Amino acid sequence: MTAGEGTAGEGTAAAVTRRRRAFALVCTATGLAMVALMAAALAPAGFGGLDLAILLLFAFTVPWGVIGFWNAAIFLGLRLATPDAVASVAPFARSVPDDAPIAARTAILICIRNEDPARAFRAIGQLMDGLARAGHGGRFHAFVLSDTDQPEIVRAEEAEAAILEHRCPVTYRRRTSNEGFKAGNIRDFCLRWGGEYDFMVTLDADSVMAPAAILRLVRIMEAHPRFGIVQTLVTGMPSTSLFARLFQFGMRLGMRSYTLGSSAWQADCGPYWGHNAILRVDPFTRHCHIPPLPGGPPFGGQVLSHDQVEAALMRRAGFEVRVLPEEGGSWEANPPTLVEFVRRDLRWCLGNMQYARLVGMPGLLPGSRFHLLLAMLMFFGAPAWTALFGLVAWRAATGDGGRPLFDPVLGPLVLGLTVLLVFAPKIATAIDVLATPAERRRFGGAARFLAGFVLELVFSLLLFPITTLAHTVFLLGLPFSRRAGWTGQMRDDHSVPWRVAFRALWLQSLLGVAGTAAFLAGSWEAWAYGQLGLAGLLLAAPFAIVTSLPWLGRAATRVGLGRLPEETAPPEELLQAGLPALSLATADRRTRPTVEGPVGG
Numbered sequence: 084m085t086a087g088e089g090t091a092g093e094g095t096a097a098a099v100t101r102r103r104r105a106f107a108l109v110c111t112a113t114g115l116a117m118v119a120l121m122a123a124a125l126a127p128a129g130f131g132g133l134d135l136a137i138l139l140l141f142a143f144t145v146p147w148g149v150i151g152f153w154n155a156a157i158f159l160g161l162r163l164a165t166p167d168a169v170a171s172v173a174p175f176a177r178s179v180p181d182d183a184p185i186a187a188r189t190a191i192l193i194c195i196r197n198e199d200p201a202r203a204f205r206a207i208g209q210l211m212d213g214l215a216r217a218g219h220g221g222r223f224h225a226f227v228l229s230d231t232d233q234p235e236i237v238r239a240e241e242a243e244a245a246i247l248e249h250r251c252p253v254t255y256r257r258r259t260s261n262e263g264f265k266a267g268n269i270r271d272f273c274l275r276w277g278g279e280y281d282f283m284v285t286l287d288a289d290s291v292m293a294p295a296a297i298l299r300l301v302r303i304m305e306a307h308p309r310f311g312i313v314q315t316l317v318t319g320m321p322s323t324s325l326f327a328r329l330f331q332f333g334m335r336l337g338m339r340s341y342t343l344g345s346s347a348w349q350a351d352c353g354p355y356w357g358h359n360a361i362l363r364v365d366p367f368t369r370h371c372h373i374p375p376l377p378g379g380p381p382f383g384g385q386v387l388s389h390d391q392v393e394a395a396l397m398r399r400a401g402f403e404v405r406v407l408p409e410e411g412g413s414w415e416a417n418p419p420t421l422v423e424f425v426r427r428d429l430r431w432c433l434g435n436m437q438y439a440r441l442v443g444m445p446g447l448l449p450g451s452r453f454h455l456l457l458a459m460l461m462f463f464g465a466p467a468w469t470a471l472f473g474l475v476a477w478r479a480a481t482g483d484g485g486r487p488l489f490d491p492v493l494g495p496l497v498l499g500l501t502v503l504l505v506f507a508p509k510i511a512t513a514i515d516v517l518a519t520p521a522e523r524r525r526f527g528g529a530a531r532f533l534a535g536f537v538l539e540l541v542f543s544l545l546l547f548p549i550t551t552l553a554h555t556v557f558l559l560g561l562p563f564s565r566r567a568g569w570t571g572q573m574r575d576d577h578s579v580p581w582r583v584a585f586r587a588l589w590l591q592s593l594l595g596v597a598g599t600a601a602f603l604a605g606s607w608e609a610w611a612y613g614q615l616g617l618a619g620l621l622l623a624a625p626f627a628i629v630t631s632l633p634w635l636g637r638a639a640t641r642v643g644l645g646r647l648p649e650e651t652a653p654p655e656e657l658l659q660a661g662l663p664a665l666s667l668a669t670a671d672r673r674t675r676p677t678v679e680g681p682v683g684g
Contacts, residue, residue, distance in 0.1 A: 388434025
């Protein structure tokens with residue numbers, strides 16, 4: 084089977100290929116147009132060596148924004164032109180009745196390492212109870228796969244497992260060594276128990292999935308025997324942390340349009356994000372093992388970000404990798420503070436950099452290579468942005484022969500278009516929500532939604548330079564560092580003390596001061612341009628502290644700032660999880676939708 088055969092009904096191989104070529108063409112044309120505009124904005128009175136360096140760096144930052152913009156445009160076009168946008172790009176989502184019989188055996192895998200045992204076992208117990216109530220409990224078996232190495236947590240896990248194993252079909256297994264990290268944990272399951280199961284659903288310690296969502300995935304896999312992986316659209320769970328609330332509100336908007344739009348051209352060569360997905364066990368076991376890379380850490384050894392590589396190997400083996408591009412029954416928790424968010428991000432950064440040694444593997448399809456390159460570009464863009472900002476600051480400070488920093492007309496135009504490209508996925512979803520009465524109600528009404536949307540844009544503008552500098556410093560230090568690993572995360576709300584904030588973000592604060600001085604040495608015009616980066620750097624530590632304050636997060640939850648649809652009409656699975664945000668939410672119950680179901684199409 085080759086890419087683009089359209090086995091799920093989205094069209095012929097030629098039709099899918101045409102979509103991909105058209106998408107590549109419009110992205111390339113848009114990127115070139117942005118670079119040409121920047122070149123014109125830089126050279127109102129001549130083009131020098133510094134201008135060329137700035138232009139090259141700018142060109143390197145453009146692709147990610149351009150891809151997001153056109154995915155968002157596709158999303159809006161589909162929402163306006165089709166009665167069911169999801170069915171138009173993923174017909175398999177509508178191909179199986181909700182009451183179709185289930186014959187397959189499915190394993191539910193939850194991988195944990197030094198996590199809260201009570202939370203993890205409660206979640207898996209509730210999921211298994213729900214599957215049993217749906218009449219399919221006998222077709223599922225849960226495996227809690229532990230790599231925990233802290234003795235007191237091990238004892239707590241064993242106690243929780245002993246209780247749960249008497250209640251539902253659950254197997255608890257702990258490895259004494261976490262070789263291969265999460266990928267090695269799942270590999271161990273496949274070799275020991277995989278032959279007994281047709282499918283496996285992978286969950287993280289912070290994952291929650293509705294039984295109905297899992298049953299839907301199993302039915303899709305049974306109906307489409309060439310599907311190797313089906314990835315759900317994962318959304319953030321309601322949180323009382325202000326940082327998490329704003330971050331996942333923005334992610335909800337961005338991912339809704341980005342995922343639906345990209346499904347139109349990715350088709351059978353989609354991504355896998357490592358959790359909240361279903362996989363066909365036999366081909367995964369036979370074809371998706373990732374051996375350690377030659378050499379030692381950080382670039383050698385065990386592959387940390389295994390998911391996209393596994394998707395590429397599954398596709399190489401002839402099985403399709405699909406994304407179900409609509410929300411419904413699939414959630415995850417997000418880090419409660421900026422400090423925890425950056426810590427998690429840097430682990431992803433290291434894992435994605437290892438793709439440089441994997442993207443050239445023989446036999447990969449072009450779409451799979453593209454996903455690996457895009458994953459690297461997500462972090463490789465950080466040094467380019469940092470260097471670009473530094474060169475512009477240098478040009479502003481030195482005056483560059485008295486020339487203006489940018490052309491007075493084209494400079495603001497390039498800046499505005501760049502911001503538009505970056506935020507296009509969120510803007511597209513916001514337009515769709517405001518144009519749809521049912522969606523406005525799900526988000527708590529137009530006023531609450533607009534307030535949350537504006538605040539999230541400010542939040543993102545402040546967050547971007549902070550994380551960009553963190554990624555840059557981390558990448559520059561990789562050749563000199565041998566640290567790599569998989570550690571537990573702090574998932575509960577907590578305040579970030581001043582000393583912790585400044586210890587983690589002192590460089591951002593220092594460069595914010597230096598950058599402000601450099602831009603002010605040039606002109607007020609230069610200082611105004613610099614604010615997109617300077618504000619976040621200068622406010623990095625206070626930003627981390629304020630967004631971590633538990634009382635402020637609870638207040639935002641009570642008034643509905645950053646409200647998610649799950650707070651307007653809480654699903655039973657999240658009510659069972661005991662999320663504080665659901666008890667604090669103060670939605671007017673008259674705005675609750677009468678019918679809840681998947682959205683996005």
